[in-house]
Amino acid sequence: MNVKEIILPQKIRVSAGSAIVLELLKGKIDAEPTTVYLLTHRESKCQANCGFCPQARTSTSRADMLSRVTWPTFPTDQVISKVGVATEKNKIKRVCIQTLNYLEAFNDILNLTVAIKSSAKIPISVSCQPLSHAQMQKLAKAGVDRISIALDAATRKLFDKVKGILTQSPYTWENQLQALEKAVNVFGRNAVYTHLIAGLGETEQEMIEAIQWCVDVGVYPSLFAFTPIPGTTLETLPQPSIESYRRIQLARHLIVHGKACFKSMKFNENGSVVDFGVPMQKLEKTIESGNPFYTSGCPHCNRPYYNERPSGPMYNYPRPLSPEETNEIKKQLGTGKSVWTFGTS
Numbered sequence: 001m002n003v004k005e006i007i008l009p010q011k012i013r014v015s016a017g018s019a020i021v022l023e024l025l026k027g028k029i030d031a032e033p034t035t036v037y038l039l040t041h042r043e044s045k046c047q048a049n050c051g052f053c054p055q056a057r058t059s060t061s062r063a064d065m066l067s068r069v070t071w072p073t074f075p076t077d078q079v080i081s082k083v084g085v086a087t088e089k090n091k092i093k094r095v096c097i098q099t100l101n102y103l104e105a106f107n108d109i110l111n112l113t114v115a116i117k118s119s120a121k122i123p124i125s126v127s128c129q130p131l132s133h134a135q136m137q138k139l140a141k142a143g144v145d146r147i148s149i150a151l152d153a154a155t156r157k158l159f160d161k162v163k164g165i166l167t168q169s170p171y172t173w174e175n176q177l178q179a180l181e182k183a184v185n186v187f188g189r190n191a192v193y194t195h196l197i198a199g200l201g202e203t204e205q206e207m208i209e210a211i212q213w214c215v216d217v218g219v220y221p222s223l224f225a226f227t228p229i230p231g232t233t234l235e236t237l238p239q240p241s242i243e244s245y246r247r248i249q250l251a252r253h254l255i256v257h258g259k260a261c262f263k264s265m266k267f268n269e270n271g272s273v274v275d276f277g278v279p280m281q282k283l284e285k286t287i288e289s290g291n292p293f294y295t296s297g298c299p300h301c302n303r304p305y306y307n308e309r310p311s312g313p314m315y316n317y318p319r320p321l322s323p324e325e326t327n328e329i330k331k332q333l334g335t336g337k338s339v340w341t342f343g344t345s
Contacts, residue, residue: 189218203271
């Protein structure tokens with residue numbers, strides 16, 4: 001596709017942190033995003049109606065919100081030019097194009113990809129609704145090297161409740177799973193991503209089983225903590241406990257890196273992890289590394305404060321942990337006991 005032939009949307013949203021890095025806004029941030037996060041712009045809201053999302057069709061949240069991050073609008077040409085400059089200065093490592101669900105969404109992300117690739121030699125991820133096999137092939141040919149199709153919920157029942165048939169959205173559990181598997185055929189194993197949101201009502205056991213399914217089919221699971229946003233259907237639902245989230249993070253890391261599997265783990269009657277199925281020494285080393293507790297996503301995705309207030313608690317760390325933070329995580333994992341009660345001898 002010739003860049004001169006494409007029709008770009010006139011405006012695009014940029015996450016506030018990304019806008020500061022691109023020098024579109026002035027401000028100070030203590031953890032700069034290493035990925036530039038873009039969001040397609042619409043005067044109307046998304047055609048989908050996910051219960052946790054400020055962009056949902058019936059949401060009364062601010063139109064410039066996604067999770068707890070603001071996304072101001074800028075001219076698309078200006079943003080693409082700034083991406084080129086920031087790439088040359090080595091200030092950014094990746095661009096992530098996120099899209100609302102609307103009729104022209106595929107054409108917009110395809111054209112944005114072509115335009116960005118003509119301006120900067122930088123990897124591009126796309127986070128979107130399920131696409132056809134042919135559409136995904138076009139994105140790959142245009143230069144997209146990673147694609148994300150969100151499951152969000154860990155089970156079919158929760159999916160129907162928060163973003164499927166019960167919300168009058170266009171999504172179904174079966175189509176999302178099939179779209180992820182088709183994407184693996186196009187982009188390859190571990191180049192396809194999905195979002196899983198902890199705290200929607202699932203048990204730890206259900207979330208970890210969903211993580212295992214993703215890994216088995218070649219999909220990389222990115223973990224989020226549910227964040228209640230005023231004006232959304234789920235605005236009164238609390239965030240997950242930090243202790244539970246830490247256990248899920250640890251289990252996810254072990255599974256993704258082939259150090260454990262769902263079947264080797266043990267759970268109590270409430271579905272909480274009581275044994276990660278790995279030797280104690282390996283578990284200790286994994287926790288001490290801090291790696292399970294970083295933001296999970298595409299390469300160079302650190303997503304600062306997407307789920308967190310700067311005052312905490314920090315669900316996903318966008319930077320290396322301090323010794324004090326590592327010690328605090330050990331306490332959180334132990335839920336008041338020694339963390340070393342987990343694992344096998």
